[in-house]
Amino acid sequence: MSSIRYPVLKEGAMIGVTAPSSGAEERIHPWLEEARERLAISGFGVQFGETVWTQNKAKSAPAAKRAEEFNAMVQAADVDLIIPPWGGELLIEMVDQVDYDRLPCKWVMGYSDLSVLLLAITLKTGIATAHGTNFVDLRGEVTDETTAMWQAVLSTETGGAIVQHSSSSYLKEWPKEAGKAVFNLTEPTMWSAILPDGLEPRGSIRLQGRLLGGCIDVIRHLIGTPYGDVAAFREVHIPGEKLLWYLENCELVTTDVRRSLVQMKLAGWFERCSGIMFGRSPANRPVENYMIEDVYADLADELGLPIIYDIDCGHVPPQLTLINGAFAEVEVEAGRGTVKQYFT
The missing domain is CATH 3.50.30.60 (LD-carboxypeptidase A C-terminal domain-like)
Structure with missing residues (x-):
């Protein structure tokens, strides 16, 4: 009998954006705002962490700051889902500073370097995590059918099932x-x-x-x-x-x-x-x-x-x-x- 725990994404959820790996250089800050505006149209709120806006020496911030911000955001009662801006290179520096014992059953989604954190969370806690699109790639006026399935997948109730098909x-x-x-x-x-x-x-x-x-x-x-x-x-x-x-x-x-x-x-x-x-x-x-x-x-x-x-x-x-x-x-x-x- 599985003991996997599944978060459920609700309508009007608040998305927390923090950068446990890489943040965004100044030239692409507009992408983050565009993604926030696009998600607002779908009824989502967005909260940005400080690490999202900075990038130096292949990371958004020192490991301790990245871990502190992630821990605070994932534990925040008013944040329902964590989507980092994108991947990066050095997430592994902070993987041992995540407070796994206090992680709530809440979705964390991303890919690339973020998969280190996703896999560690599921292996350590049995909480399901989502390997999928990142935040900046949600800024388009239209989203292809394959990528757009993230909302339906994360909204699936425990005990339910969801089908996805290969892209065309x-x-x-x-x-x-x-x-x-x-x-x-x-x-x-x-x-x-x-x-x-x-x-x-x-x-x-x-x-x-x-x-x-x-x-x-x-x-x-x-x-x-x-x-x-x-x-x-x-x-x-x-x-x-x-x-x-x-x-x-x-x-x-x-x-x-x-x-x-x-x-x-x-x-x-x-x-x-x-x-x-x-x-x-x-x-x-x-x-x-x-x-x-x-x-x-x-x-x-x-x-x-x-x-x-x-x-x-x-x-x-x-x-x-x-x-x-x-x-x-x-x-x-x-x-x-x-x-x-x-x-x-």
């Missing part, structure tokens, strides 16, 4: 100037799969398990720390159940992705696992002749598990809202994907 197209290049939509989605989306022993999938691929994941570049650094104890999470919060990992790569070349996955395997992160999903990536640069598909094939063979890749997750928008701790059923057929998450 994705972003190839970030536009120099945002139009009505922040993302210029031009490339056709195609989810793919690799089976053990190099077998080609026939028909549909179906996976199910408890979701955990994030940006592989950064969550790998939780291995061996008190904030990356996957074995304890399985035993305490989802006894007897299997995991379904989702991972995405921001900057790593293929050999570094491979080293990271082997480390995760050796650390036991892939024990009692039903499969692994990988998001589209702007990186994955091959080393010599070692392609990312070779990395996936090697992993599938070693684990004896199916691998799904190029899903809507991570640094090549749009992306699904994936809930750490939720039970998911995933189906891929003819390049299209469906993810059904159960908040049980």
Whole structure:
């Protein structure tokens, strides 16, 4: 029996924006105001923390200040949801200063470097967290159907379920100037799969398990720390159940992705696992002749598990809202994907 706790987003919620990783340089402060105005149209309030407006030496502020502001904002009775402005580089500096024992059952959503905090919260507390869009990407006049699902997903009641579908197209290049939509989605989306022993999938691929994941570049650094104890999470919060990992790569070349996955395997992160999903990536640069598909094939063979890749997750928008701790059923057929998450 799962002991995962799920927050519920209500209408008219107050969004707290704090920067546990990177803040915003002055030139993009208008983006934050645009996002606040756009969310106000949908009935949301927005509170900005001080760290949002500053950025120096690869971080918004010293670790102690970032942790203090996050702890205060997440515990504030008048804040219902935390969405940082975006990711960054050095969130891990403050991960040991979060007051996990006093965290309320409240949504925290983001991706990239924020996935360190998201995964740590769920592993330490059993509170579900949301891997999804960041604050500045909510500033457009229109939002694509995939990204816009964040509200419906976070509003799902405990005991309920929510279905998301793969996007029809994705972003190839970030536009120099945002139009009505922040993302210029031009490339056709195609989810793919690799089976053990190099077998080609026939028909549909179906996976199910408890979701955990994030940006592989950064969550790998939780291995061996008190904030990356996957074995304890399985035993305490989802006894007897299997995991379904989702991972995405921001900057790593293929050999570094491979080293990271082997480390995760050796650390036991892939024990009692039903499969692994990988998001589209702007990186994955091959080393010599070692392609990312070779990395996936090697992993599938070693684990004896199916691998799904190029899903809507991570640094090549749009992306699904994936809930750490939720039970998911995933189906891929003819390049299209469906993810059904159960908040049980």
